[in-house]
Amino acid sequence: MKLKPKTYLKLNSELKTVREDTTLMRYFSIRCNEENYKEGEAYGLNQLGARYRNTSQFKKAADLHQEALEISEGINNTEFKVLSLNMLGVVYRRTDAIKTGLDHHQRALALAEAVQNPSHHIQRHINISLNSIGHLYKSLNQYDLAITQFKRALKLEGDLGNKLGLAINHQNIGDCLELKGDLEGALENYRKSLAYNEEIDSDYGRTICKNSLAQIYMKQNMPHAALVLLEPLHETSKNIGDYFITSAIFINTGWAHTVLGNYDKAEAFINEGIAMAQNHNMPSNVLYGYQKLSDYQLAKGNYQKAYEYYKRADDYETQISNATNLRYMTDIIVRYEAEKKTNEISVLAKENEIVRLRLRKNQTTLLVSSLIVGLISSILYILYRQYQSKNEKRVLSLEQNILRSQMNPHFLFNSLNSIKLYIINNEQKNAVHYLNKFSKLVRKILEASSVKEIPLSEELETVELYMNIENIRFSNEIDFNITIDKDICPDSIKIPSLTLQPFLENSLWHGLSPKEGEKMIHLNIKKKGEHHINIEIVDNGIGRTAAQTNKEKRVLKRKSVGIRITKERLANFAKDYQNKFDVHIVDLFDDGGQPKGTKVILEIPTV
Template structure:
């Protein structure tokens, strides 16, 4: 027993000495950096990379750097303080320290320190959903980095951080394709620089973009890649984020038990880390899992926890999400008054945030040019002051010249702005004209008239007159559509009926065309771009059915899936996309298909005027034996 006590005592002493030695070694490391006066920000970062600074260590670094007038050390210390407060969701204090770092980095003209600090400020604003400020700071960082003629690895990593952050902003704006482009650019840099932490972050972000686009399989693939990188990096916070995302995808798939397993693993880890932004997310997801498992009391506890944290630290996305789930919870409890109250809060919060973001997105480019004009004016004024000091006698003339110059500059900028607007209008007009030209391609007109001529030759007058009448109506409808931006869904369906009738002549009337319109859809009030469905019907006929033997059928159905969307499904029982592709490759003369890319561009222009975006999904239909038996095109169009 005495031996055990002695061993325990010696172990405690040794542990105490080790702790003191470790503490002294961190202080000593700080003193070494200050004595060496490391003059490159990235070199200073690598010097401290393995050290985990607590608040006391950071304060010591700042104090010593100030006393020894080591300005780069001050910048590094303020950035560490900014990260410390950000990780604990004290965003105002975080911004305050980052701003001090930014001012100092500009004062000592350290571009690398300035780029890093600008990116960090952008991250803090993005955490608070202050998208305008976040975008401005990340763009400033990107512009500074782009000005470096030969960027080194550190600068490339900063560029990837900027691209990743701007991609996150596009995510918040629901511009998912733009977000994916930014994330892919960041990943290319990170793969070359073997930046596993950056790869983990960007695969996580790509997963979120694909999830919002409805591609769940791609989302899970990227989430799992991110999780693997985080495991390799031994990143607890990364594991928390990935498990939270995977749980949300499993909830969408209805796999509630698996979702519970994933989120419950990281709940204690999240609480231990203390990052309130992600802790709020985990509480909300855990509450949602319990809600789906009908464990309402637990769900209520964790959703209220998530809401409390989000409110305390001003996290709008967390507030909106927890209010939405609490609405669902009280609906299950049949307390409809509370359910309505929480739902109203969620919708109002989301609408306010989204509207603010949309306004920013629309005006972003204009703001960018406004900032450039402001900088030019400041430069001009500085030059004017210098001229005025040197040539006081000519002050009046200089002032007149300056005013005229500014006026001319204003006229020039206004002319450039007007020219940009005209070019944009011209692009839209050319797009619509190209769409019309493709619908009216010579092959279609020639073949349709040939088919009608065959009826005349065979003395089938009724059929000739019948189809000639339909052909003339179709041509008139197409020409009328070329002069308008939108038509009613009713007019579009009539035009498609005429088109299918004409195309069917060339297939000896073998195709059975069916329309199914949901009674809840008011086709006289819903607007769509003219001739938007024609390319999909043409693909169904020429790629799906033209090579098929036996019964041929195309169905077009319109359903109202929510107050904000309708869905148009075009289904054929053709040979499937893979078989059609093989046939096209084997043909010596490939028939030029109607431009689906052009149709997507027209849909994007159309959806820009709505609060929601469109979506287009192709589905291969297979039988029980795995053989293709057709193709389904699902087009979701916003109506609010």
């Protein structure tokens, strides 16, 4: 107390061994206040806040960090301002208050990056802010962008030799890879994170990693392996006091027991996990719990209850992902990237000025040439960035439009109506069968919309689900089948995600819907030379001429844009390949010259 150090590093080196003792930290803060030692008081309040946060007492934690921030602003201490802002951001993110949390992390990052010759403490908090931006991208389902941020932080943590930071970033990268469906990549990063946590002997880190590993084992249908990891964590996680991770552990335990058929244990664990999440204001964990309760009721054959929990989970998801937060997050991303580019241009301009001053005396000609080259390079760079930005926006717009096309409200409403009729007619097996297919289709469409390309096998699985759902409304009259040449491996061929559905929808509603009698759609995949495959969609509908006549007679005309968007996406996809794509639409006629359907041929490049 007599020395009254002004930096975080000196304070922390003196108090590191007792900073987790809430009684001592409270006493230390009071004494610092009495002695008018503001740096010490801010340090103590932040340490108290961190302990409350890790025991899920978020309101107390936020109040303490806010008080520390006000003290730090009063003495204009940048280190403690950055610390307090990041601490507040973490608390708000843990309670799903994304907008408020991001605002605090952005302020912290701006302050930290403005410091010349930053201290070790400031560098650590730059990494914390980068992690938060990574979490922002993850919230927007932009997993590749999130991984880029986490890898940046990972490198900086490696430079600092901070094993805790390395553990945290490997965990974050694993989370993103798991959400992308790359379970092996996720396992690798979770295991690296666990190794670092073992090295620094962190119970908290070990608990998080083991829960994540168990979750992967569940997705790989290994419930026994998952329980081996989860069961020892029940008491450990409660002792730690972080109910965010504890509630997830209990819900995952219930999931494992559901798969194993231990229904009494499953229900008890899932409900206990949901209760923890509700008591500590953790909406995302409540959503997760309701999803697992729906699966549990489905496994027991209680279809009505399964549907009720499915609806509750859907309502929670809507609350969490509200449009205001998403718009705010998008604005934050744009603002952050714009500020970074502005700073980079400013740094380049300063460096050019230094060079100009050094060469002025005896290199006038070289200076003028360099400035001209620099100006031209800057203009070309700006033009290139504008072109790249426009292209990225165009691609994003195409992906959003195709998702809206896939998930149009009429299809969703009509599909749910068809399933509802099965429920009303007491055809439970059919209702559950098609509800499962419908939920799987929606999940696949949402997952596919976040990636540029997917294996052909996954695309075929998606369209088969789509046709099964649509066939309900045609009273299962449509003969739909898929044939693949034996020398084609669908798992090794990539195509843009969500490509085939617009063509199938066109065949259904313009070709087959007005047709009487036998109805057929065949999807044939054939090899065409060494560099292409042909995907043929053949129907026996009324033909394009009759379909156009019907369309013109309708009072309400719906403008179809799905096929046009798909062609644009295929064109963008083909840029990464040596060969071009092509789309042909062929009218089919019988021997008497009468229309007998349509054939769509998509030529997809493979190299």
